[in-house]
Each structure stands twice: as structure tokens, then as C-alpha cells.
Amino acid sequence: MKKIILLTALTISLVSCGNNKKDKEASSINIDGSSTVYPVTEAIAEEYRSVDSDVDVTIGVSGTGGGFQKFGRGETDISNASRPIKEDEKKIAESNNIDFVELEVAYDGLAVVVNPENDWVDCFTVEQLRKIWEPSAQGTITRWNQIDPSWPDEEIHLFGPGVASGTFDYFTEAVVGKSGSSRGDYTASEDDNVLVQGVSGDKYGLGFFGLAYYEENADKLRMVAVDGGEGCVEPSTETVSNGTYAPLSRPLFVYVNSSSVQNNPKVVDFINFYLDEAPSLLKDVGYVPLTSEEYKEQKEKFNAFVEKHQK
Incomplete structure (x- = not known):
């Protein structure tokens, strides 16, 4: 009887640990890339943390190129970029079965x-x-x-x-x-x-x-x-x-990983929040917002990407 109780307790413990790990991963958003885009994304992230304090948004600054290297290897959910992605960077992502969407978020x-x-x-x-x-x-x-x-x-x-x-x-x-x-x-x-x-x-x-x-x-x-x-x-x-x-x-961008959209609903929430809040927050950090029509287009583009990858 004691063996059965111990086995049952161990099973519950393992399941609980597994769920906790999954929940922790799902409540983290990993971002890296451009130092120029960093202040924009950090301002959005700070506001987002006040809305959803359970989400751990971490933002690194390894440059646009360094960010794309990590993004193409699947190490980040979102990549900040002050230029469009290059062909060789696209190929790295493709070789790792990573699809992505490019979104304009500001002008600089x-x-x-x-x-x-x-x-x-x-x-x-x-x-x-x-x-x-x-x-x-x-x-x-x-x-x-x-x-x-x-x-x-x-x-x-x-x-x-x-x-x-x-x-x-x-x-x-x-x-x-x-x-x-x-x-x-x-x-x-x-x-x-x-x-x-x-x-x-x-x-x-x-x-x-x-x-x-x-x-x-x-x-x-x-x-x-x-x-x-x-x-x-x-x-x-x-x-x-x-x-x-x-x-x-020039325009400034964020790139979003398709697997993150599939596996982490918080990434979807964060990007929608980003596109909604950017116009009001950008001037505080010295950047120029897109027009309301341009933000609407970017949001439609992102939602189409989400729909494609969540089927």
C-alpha cells in the first residue's frame, strides 16, 4: 500500500513539475537585436508588464545582425531590427524550419x-x-x-x-x-x-x-x-x-517567430499590445510613429500570420 501511495505521489510531483516548466516557458518572451529598436520595445514591454505581471519579457541588445543570428536558430521569439532581414539570415531561419513575419513599428x-x-x-x-x-x-x-x-x-x-x-x-x-x-x-x-x-x-x-x-x-x-x-x-x-x-x-522593425506564435499565446498578446500602444509611447522615447492606417495594416498582417500558424 505504501509503495502505491509513494508511486502516486511521485507521479503527481512529476506531472506538476512538467506543467510548471511548461507554464514558465509559456510566460516568458525572449527578445534580442537592434540597439536602436531596444528603447521602443523596452518602453512597450514596461507598459505590458504593468498589465500582465506574470509575463517575463527579457530584451537583449546584440545588434540587428546578432539578433537575426539568434532568431534564425530559434533562440528568440522576437527580433528587433533597424533594417530588413538579409537573404543569408533568411536561409538560417529556413534551415531551422522557422517562418517569420516582418512588422514595421516606427520611423527613425x-x-x-x-x-x-x-x-x-x-x-x-x-x-x-x-x-x-x-x-x-x-x-x-x-x-x-x-x-x-x-x-x-x-x-x-x-x-x-x-x-x-x-x-x-x-x-x-x-x-x-x-x-x-x-x-x-x-x-x-x-x-x-x-x-x-x-x-x-x-x-x-x-x-x-x-x-x-x-x-x-x-x-x-x-x-x-x-x-x-x-x-x-x-x-x-x-x-x-x-x-x-x-x-x-528609415523604418524600424520587429520580426516574430512562427513557432512562438504557435506555442506561446503571450507572444501574440504582446505583439498586438505593441501595435496598439506604440503610437502613444513612441514620442516619449524619441521615435516617430507610423500613421494610424499603417499600424492598422501591420496589425492585419500580423493577425493573418497568426491565423496561418495556429491552424
């Missing part, structure tokens, strides 16, 4: 910044930025007066995102003409705070990163306008949303 501008003590440049043409950042500039374009003879005969000290960053990909494509095409002799970091510190501490510093990070650190930096061919324009909510800040404005 890239800010070109200098030290506040820089009193010689107020606007860069795209051609000048290309001359500074193209691969052939490495070791040859090293001083400010090589860009404009009226500027100081002093070294340019460059700061920018690393090669795993979607911001790096976007900037090089928009300015140099080819994604990933850049000089290599600059201070690179996936952490935008490192770039802010670098430029803010160097009179001859020059860098670029997402507009939201500039706005968080406007007291330490000075933003430079960009002339894309129609005159000098500074990035702002208005110029990013209406496209006049060209070519350095």
Missing part, C-alpha cells in the same frame, strides 16, 4: 553629431559624408580641412556603430552606396552610449547613430544637418515622417 532618423565645441560645420552634404566614410578614405582622409579647406587642419576622430548593427548597414547604404561598405579605422561599438561618450569628449569627434540617442544626450552633443540634394535639413519628428530628411530616415 540617423543623427550625424559633433562635439559642442565644433564651431566650423553646420551641415554636411551626402558627398562630404561619403568622402569621410567610404573604404578608400581609410588612411587618406584623416583631417577636417581635407573635407573643406576652411575647416581646421586637425585630425577627424570617427565614432560609429559596429558591423553587426543595422544602423551601420543603413548608413553605409544610404551614404556610401553599398551596405557594409565603410572605412575600418574608426571607433566602433554596438553600444550607442559609448559613441555618445566618444564624441562628447572629443572636440574633433564626429559620429552617427539613431536620432533618439541624440535627443537623450542633446546637452552633450551638437547635431549637424544633412543636405541630400534639396538643401540642409535636420532630423526631427516632422522631417523624418514626411521624408524630407533624406536619405537618413
